[in-house]
Amino acid sequence: MSDFNFTRRTFLATSSAAALTMGAPMAFAAEQIKIGFVYVGPVGDHGWTHGHDLGRKAVEKKFGDKVKTTFVENVAEGPDAERVIRQLASSGHQLIFTTSFGFMNPTLKVAKQFPNVKFEHATGYKTAPNVSVYNARFHQGRAVIGTIAGHMSKSGVAGYIASFPIPEVVMGINAFTLAAQKVNPTFKTKVVWVNSWYDPGKESDATKTLIDQGADMITQHTDSPAPLQVAESRGVFGFGQASDMKAYAPRAQLTSILDDWSDYYIQRTQDVMDGTWKSQNVWYGMKEGMVKFAPDGDSITDAARDAAEKVRKGILDGSMHAFTGPIKNQKGEEMLPAGQSLTDEQLAIMDWYVQGVQS
Amino acid sequence: MNESFVLGLVTIISAATPLLLAALGELVVERSGVLNLGVEGMMLAGAVTGFAVTVTTGSATLGIVCAMAAGMAMAFTFGVLTLSLMANQVATGLALTIFGIGLSSLVGAGFVGIAVDPLPKLNIPGVSTMPVIGPLLFSHDFLIYASVALTAGVAWFLKRSRGGMILRAVGESDESAHSIGYDVIRVRYMAVLFGGLTSGLAGAFLSLSYTPLWIENMTAGRGWIALALVVFATWRPWWVLFGAYLFGGVTILQLRAQAEGWFDVPSQVMSMLPYIATILVLTIISAGPWRARLKAPACLGKPFRPAS
Numbered sequence: 001m002s003d004f005n006f007t008r009r010t011f012l013a014t015s016s017a018a019a020l021t022m023g024a025p026m027a028f029a030a031e032q033i034k035i036g037f038v039y040v041g042p043v044g045d046h047g048w049t050h051g052h053d054l055g056r057k058a059v060e061k062k063f064g065d066k067v068k069t070t071f072v073e074n075v076a077e078g079p080d081a082e083r084v085i086r087q088l089a090s091s092g093h094q095l096i097f098t099t100s101f102g103f104m105n106p107t108l109k110v111a112k113q114f115p116n117v118k119f120e121h122a123t124g125y126k127t128a129p130n131v132s133v134y135n136a137r138f139h140q141g142r143a144v145i146g147t148i149a150g151h152m153s154k155s156g157v158a159g160y161i162a163s164f165p166i167p168e169v170v171m172g173i174n175a176f177t178l179a180a181q182k183v184n185p186t187f188k189t190k191v192v193w194v195n196s197w198y199d200p201g202k203e204s205d206a207t208k209t210l211i212d213q214g215a216d217m218i219t220q221h222t223d224s225p226a227p228l229q230v231a232e233s234r235g236v237f238g239f240g241q242a243s244d245m246k247a248y249a250p251r252a253q254l255t256s257i258l259d260d261w262s263d264y265y266i267q268r269t270q271d272v273m274d275g276t277w278k279s280q281n282v283w284y285g286m287k288e289g290m291v292k293f294a295p296d297g298d299s300i301t302d303a304a305r306d307a308a309e310k311v312r313k314g315i316l317d318g319s320m321h322a323f324t325g326p327i328k329n330q331k332g333e334e335m336l337p338a339g340q341s342l343t344d345e346q347l348a349i350m351d352w353y354v355q356g357v358q359s
Numbered sequence: 360m361n362e363s364f365v366l367g368l369v370t371i372i373s374a375a376t377p378l379l380l381a382a383l384g385e386l387v388v389e390r391s392g393v394l395n396l397g398v399e400g401m402m403l404a405g406a407v408t409g410f411a412v413t414v415t416t417g418s419a420t421l422g423i424v425c426a427m428a429a430g431m432a433m434a435f436t437f438g439v440l441t442l443s444l445m446a447n448q449v450a451t452g453l454a455l456t457i458f459g460i461g462l463s464s465l466v467g468a469g470f471v472g473i474a475v476d477p478l479p480k481l482n483i484p485g486v487s488t489m490p491v492i493g494p495l496l497f498s499h500d501f502l503i504y505a506s507v508a509l510t511a512g513v514a515w516f517l518k519r520s521r522g523g524m525i526l527r528a529v530g531e532s533d534e535s536a537h538s539i540g541y542d543v544i545r546v547r548y549m550a551v552l553f554g555g556l557t558s559g560l561a562g563a564f565l566s567l568s569y570t571p572l573w574i575e576n577m578t579a580g581r582g583w584i585a586l587a588l589v590v591f592a593t594w595r596p597w598w599v600l601f602g603a604y605l606f607g608g609v610t611i612l613q614l615r616a617q618a619e620g621w622f623d624v625p626s627q628v629m630s631m632l633p634y635i636a637t638i639l640v641l642t643i644i645s646a647g648p649w650r651a652r653l654k655a656p657a658c659l660g661k662p663f664r665p666a667s
Binding site (some may be wrong): 042045229359 | 363366367377464467471472474564565569570574575576578579580606611614615617618625626627
């Protein structure tokens with residue numbers, strides 16, 4: 001079991017010589033399988049990339065000497081990504097996970113040139129014979145924490161620190177708001193966009209601003225624990241993002257939505273070993289164990305805990321859906337009649353807010 | 360004035376302080392004729408050192424002192440390369456930033472996921488409980504007071520003190536300063552070290568007060584904004600303070616406008632506002648009667664080779 005850590009620069013420098021000598025992938029040559037991971041951020045971000053790296057470590061733990069993993073962190077979305085992915089593909093990696101939305105086109109481009117290498121792209125939507133895409137239904141988790149927020153908010157206003165207005169983030173805001181409104185019909189979600197996945201200072205400023213505006217529940221779709229830290233110091237509650245952030249907010253964190261890629265990464269590695277790997281497009285959720293929760297915080301009330309548990313069970317057994325009609329948009333127009341649920345296709349292009357979202 | 364408004368102003372002060380601290384140091388560096396683009400790297404070194412020392416020893420004071428020392432150590436490296444070995448300042452400064460990002464990530468790897476108590480607020484008895492001006496002026500941690508005092512100190516030093524005049528002379532005409540007997544390299548070393556000190560302090564403010572935690576690359580570009588502020592301020596200390604508060608103010612204002620739903624424009628446009636406001640003010644002060652005073656130090660970025 002070995003562990004290679006490269007930054008983008010050293011990786012490109014050291015492997016360019018190797019790449020010249022190894023033209024073809026060695027898919028059938030070695031018994032040990034080489035697996036590559038491309039990360040958009042640092043493994044120490046305590047969020048998104050950290051989660052993927054835990055998945056990589058789980059693969060190593062499970063397969064031991066039978067696998068060899070390589071990761072490249074801090075890869076910018078764009079031309080750099082293509083070079084890094086090509087280097088991995090040309091240096092004998094048989095399975096490559098590219099873990100950010102912006103790696104989609106570079107992945108497809110390189111995949112065309114290396115038909116024997118299998119590629120797995122996270123959060124994208126374009127597949128190829130040797131490219132799978134996978135994503136997690138984080139909005140299911142948002143429905144659970146929204147239920148808790150609805151129960152525990154006194155002001156009936158939540159503050160939502162958001163990154164970029166893409167469907168993934170928009171559906172999270174909507175799922176959270178809808179769930180809170182099932183408890184408190186007048187519940188409102190105030191959204192502030194910081195236009196960054198990761199800027200602790202700005203996330204913290206946004207949180208302070210939202211609390212100043214009366215929000216007493218803080219939730220976020222950005223990656224640093226700064227918002228929770230502000231919630232802790234200002235005496236309101238909040239929810240962690242991507243990993244358990246209790247260390248930063250022992251009182252304020254009510255729970256945290258966790259991304260767990262381990263099972264998926266182990267499964268796909270096994271598929272490559274068995275020769276059964278096939279291109280697919282999966283969107284896994286709580287049922288498949290891709291979306292999990294941190295233990296409940298001490299401050300959570302019994303009513304909130306029970307209600308959240310009910311939603312959790314409902315989503316697990318399929319009796320509940322995060323987006324069930326009637327759903328109205330911000331203008332009050334009906335977007336979905338009663339009794340229906342939004343389809344995955346509708347969710348994937350969601351670009352409107354439900355009533356009660358202030359943005 | 361309602362309470363929420365006052366709290367908003369307090370948020371502006373803490374958003375502006377790291378920019379102010381880092382920019383003040385860089386201003387002194389540039390007035391001595393040296394361009395150090397490594398502010399971001401030095402800030403990160405300060406942030407991780409301050410945090411690590413505070414966690415390990417339990418003393419925030421020691422953490423802040425070590426953060427300043429770490430910033431100075433980085434600056435010293437820069438000094439050796441550019442002042443003694445005459446390396447290109449732009450390239451070395453960029454390298455210093457990249458080096459700082461990597462080094463701080465390495466040092467900080469064991470400190471991700473740990474929280475510390477934020478620096479204590481110095482509540483001044485009697486006045487800190489007064490409405491409006493109490494929270495606004497009299498209940499910050501001491502780094503915020505220090506940043507304002509430092510502005511006054513740097514302004515006084517550059518304008519009134521003998522040392523400041525020598526420093527400016529070195530920055531305006533290194534040859535002349537050298538020919539009348541001043542040690543140009545020594546003056547520049549001291550300026551560069553001071554720049555490292557305030558950048559380290561700015562980093563410590565980030566990791567101990569602003570967001571009391573360590574995560575990789577937590578400065579998120581503030582070092583670059585500090586560099587831009589120096590130009591914006593046309594190398595004058597009080598303008599740096601004004602620029603930092605303007606930038607911080609518009610940043611907070613746009614977040615607030617989003618939460619209140621004041622303007623119906625895309626959030627990306629709102630995110631541009633601090634930069635647009637800063638460029639606008641720069642354009643306005645670049646025109647008209649101020650124009651003559653808009654000069655960069657004449658020797659900025661040029662290595663000095665004493666003629667023997």
